[in-house]
Amino acid sequence: MGHWVHSNSIVSLYFCVMVLAVVCCSANGCDLFAGKWVLDPSYPLYSASACPFIQKEFSCQKNGRQDLVYTHYRWQPLDCSLTRFDGLKFLEKFRGKSIMFIGDSLSLNQWQSLTCMLHSAVPTARYNLTRVNYVSTFAFLDFEVKVMLDRNVYLVDVVMERIGRVLKLDSIQSGKLWIGIDMLIFNTWHWWNRHGPTQPWDFIEYGGVIKKDMDRMQAFEIALNTWAGWVDANVDPSRDQVFFQGISPSHYNGTLWGEAKAKSCVGQKQPLLGTTYPGGLPPAVDVVKRVINKMKKPAKLLDVTLLSLLRKDGHPSIYGLSGSTGLDCSHWCLAGVPDTWNELLYNLIL
Ligand SMILES: *[C@@H]1O[C@H](CO)[C@@H](O)[C@H](O)[C@H]1NC(C)=O
Ligand SMILES: *[C@@H]1O[C@H](CO)[C@@H](O)[C@H](O)[C@H]1NC(C)=O
Numbered sequence: 001m002g003h004w005v006h007s008n009s010i011v012s013l014y015f016c017v018m019v020l021a022v023v024c025c026s027a028n029g030c031d032l033f034a035g036k037w038v039l040d041p042s043y044p045l046y047s048a049s050a051c052p053f054i055q056k057e058f059s060c061q062k063n064g065r066q067d068l069v070y071t072h073y074r075w076q077p078l079d080c081s082l083t084r085f086d087g088l089k090f091l092e093k094f095r096g097k098s099i100m101f102i103g104d105s106l107s108l109n110q111w112q113s114l115t116c117m118l119h120s121a122v123p124t125a126r127y128n129l130t131r132v133n134y135v136s137t138f139a140f141l142d143f144e145v146k147v148m149l150d151r152n153v154y155l156v157d158v159v160m161e162r163i164g165r166v167l168k169l170d171s172i173q174s175g176k177l178w179i180g181i182d183m184l185i186f187n188t189w190h191w192w193n194r195h196g197p198t199q200p201w202d203f204i205e206y207g208g209v210i211k212k213d214m215d216r217m218q219a220f221e222i223a224l225n226t227w228a229g230w231v232d233a234n235v236d237p238s239r240d241q242v243f244f245q246g247i248s249p250s251h252y253n254g255t256l257w258g259e260a261k262a263k264s265c266v267g268q269k270q271p272l273l274g275t276t277y278p279g280g281l282p283p284a285v286d287v288v289k290r291v292i293n294k295m296k297k298p299a300k301l302l303d304v305t306l307l308s309l310l311r312k313d314g315h316p317s318i319y320g321l322s323g324s325t326g327l328d329c330s331h332w333c334l335a336g337v338p339d340t341w342n343e344l345l346y347n348l349i350l
Contacts, residue, residue: 030080032344033303037271037310040074044335045085045343046120051334053119053129054112057105057321060333065319067269070333075307075340078275083350085343087121091143093349094182098146102178103187104153106248109331110185111136111149113338114345118147135177150177153191153200156223164202166210169222175230184235185302185345186227187245189284190330192220217287224291232296241349242299244292245341247284249305250330251312255279265329268313277309300348304341311337 048054048061056063075082099114101107115138119127126141134151157171178184191200193216203210206222231242254262256279257272285305292301308314312329314337320328332338 028080030077032077032082032347033306034275035075035077035307036273036275037073038076039072041072043074044071045339046116046335048335050120050123051116054116054334057316057328057331058109058112058334060316060319063316063319063323065333069269070271070313071335073271075343082343082347085117085346087118090346091118091122091140091145094143094145096144097182098148099183099185100148100150100178100181101185101187102150102152102155103245104151104190105331106190107185107187107245108149108151109334110245110338110341111147113334114342115147116334117339117342148181150174153188154223155186155188155227158201165200166203166205167201169204169206169219170226172226172230175234179234181240183241183243183349185243185245186299188223189220189247192216217283220284221287221291224287228291228295231299235297237297242297243302243345244288244299245302246304247282247288249282249309251315252329257312264317264327265312265315266317266327268317270313272310272312277306281305281309302341302345302348304344307340308337
């Protein structure tokens with residue numbers, strides 16, 4: 001309610017309502033994903049050293065990153081303010097329930113962030129971290145809350161057949177792992193553009209036709225429609241909540257943020273402080289929005305793309321998995337940007 005008081009013209013009110021009709025915002029009509037980063041010394045929400053289970057690829061401080069200013073930014077929506085994440089309240093709300101992230105290593109990134117945010121809120125509460133095949137489960141035993149991760153890079157199936165590994169755009173058998181989970185947060189994109197030795201399939205199949213390859217953006221859209229069909233057929237919106245994590249951007253080309261000399265995110269210590277990204281949004285964002293907008297049982301888009309595009313400073317760069325011999329401008333340091341994704345998620349489910 002509060003932000004309406006500040007909107008001083010009927011025109012802007014009307015505009016907000018029009019936008020609300022098209023994109024997903026918060027319940028009170030403020031677009032949480034339009035905003036800017038502001039320095040706030042009360043952030044980060046937890047100290048990386050207080051989260052003992054962060055994987056090496058996101059442990060930037062442990063891997064030698066010295067600058068810390070990047071951890072002190074808070075996302076400030078233009079027309080309202082976010083409610084600060086309250087881990088205890090989150091755990092109480094999900095008592096006896098389960099949450100699952102499904103997707104690639106960006107889902108791993110967000111899952112680890114959420115478990116750190118929750119653990120640091122209740123540091124003495126018992127937890128149990130286990131993994132069976134591709135599913136990791138972080139259980140907060142005193143709250144009977146499970147925060148799970150299903151590593152599944154395409155959502156649709158890759159099946160070993162006589163001819164080789166087939167990426168099946170219209171098959172989503174792994175969906176059986178997702179049934180009955182109270183909150184699902186999906187993600188897929190980064191692996192759709194893989195070619196060469198790290199491409200984990202040999203053929204691509206759709207509508208009974210097998211091909212060696214096809215336009216990857218088109219394949220992505222077909223697969224997302226398969227996923228949307230799964231949600232429409234299997235989710236009970238009165239009981240379950242479904243989110244799509246949105247496209248998490250990389251920073252390998254400084255021209256896109258107005259720094260032509262930068263070839264990557266290395267040495268970036270500050271975000272872009274404006275409200276727009278000079279290089280525009282990746283085209284995959286339109287595909288995601290198109291698919292979500294025509295779902296019968298709508299999934300909410302956790303629209304992290306713009307706010308993450310502004311964070312060229314948030315990646316592990318040379319403080320990731322392979323240290324100074326590697327370069328990671330795709331994942332995000334923890335504490336860091338994915339904490340904001342989770343704070344936004346929190347604001348959408350309050
Ligand atoms: C932790 O989870 C595993 C696998 O589900 C289970 O076997 C074990 O009993 C759990 N430990 C505790 C302390 O609950
Ligand atoms: C970086 O982006 C600019 C603007 O889109 C483009 O012209 C250029 O080719 C890109 N550079 C690389 C190395 O991809």
